[in-house]
Amino acid sequence: MKTYTLELCGLRRELPVIEVAPGLKIASFVILGDTELVCRVAPEIVKRLPEIDAIVTPEAKGIPLAFEISRLLGMNYIIARKNIWPYMDHPVIDEFYSKKKKRLFCLSGDDARTLRGKRVAIVDDVISSGETIEAIRRLIEKAGGTVAAAAAILVEGDAEGLEDIIYLKELPVFRE
Numbered sequence: 001m002k003t004y005t006l007e008l009c010g011l012r013r014e015l016p017v018i019e020v021a022p023g024l025k026i027a028s029f030v031i032l033g034d035t036e037l038v039c040r041v042a043p044e045i046v047k048r049l050p051e052i053d054a055i056v057t058p059e060a061k062g063i064p065l066a067f068e069i070s071r072l073l074g075m076n077y078i079i080a081r082k083n084i085w086p087y088m089d090h091p092v093i094d095e096f097y098s099k100k101k102k103r104l105f106c107l108s109g110d111d112a113r114t115l116r117g118k119r120v121a122i123v124d125d126v127i128s129s130g131e132t133i134e135a136i137r138r139l140i141e142k143a144g145g146t147v148a149a150a151a152a153i154l155v156e157g158d159a160e161g162l163e164d165i166i167y168l169k170e171l172p173v174f175r176e
């Protein structure tokens with residue numbers, strides 16, 4: 001299997017290069033289970049964050065990073081969920097289309113109330129098209145919060161041109 005060597009904060013990972021669409025390959029970067037990497041990168045992201053009152057991460061791959069950043073900052077974090085569940089009281093929802101498929105993110109009513117009037121950092125593992133970040137931004141604004149920062153470990157592809165993103169490294173995409 002072809003791999004891409006990622007060097008990050010003194011660590012090295014061999015990322016499998018995977019075809020995700022005809023003629024497009026990405027280096028698969030998954031932090032789930034990688035405690036060493038999460039704990040190494042989180043302080044570097046924390047150093048770059050502005051003043052914030054709250055952290056939001058989209059479900060699911062960025063959750064360990066949001067946990068560690070929240071632990072370092074001594075505050076909780078909120079997960080924007082991908083499904084509306086019956087146990088969510090008055091959820092706040094953002095629906096959008098991505099590659100012709102309907103997607104959504106939502107906040108439970110409780111989490112939405114927590115964000116009202118807060119300066120929020122959106123945290124994720126990788127930012128690529130920026131669609132997820134924009135959906136989470138709309139959701140936070142619907143809840144009455146303000147996005148103070150969007151931060152990720154890596155950006156790839158189109159995201160390299162997005163403005164105002166905090167990130168540690170760029171990840172290449174491979175087009176044929």
Ligand SMILES: Nc1ncnc2[nH]cnc12
Nearest residue numbers: 026027028029030126128
């Ligand atoms: N390179 C990548 N690896 C894993 N998840 C991703 N999501 C977007 N880009 C990704």
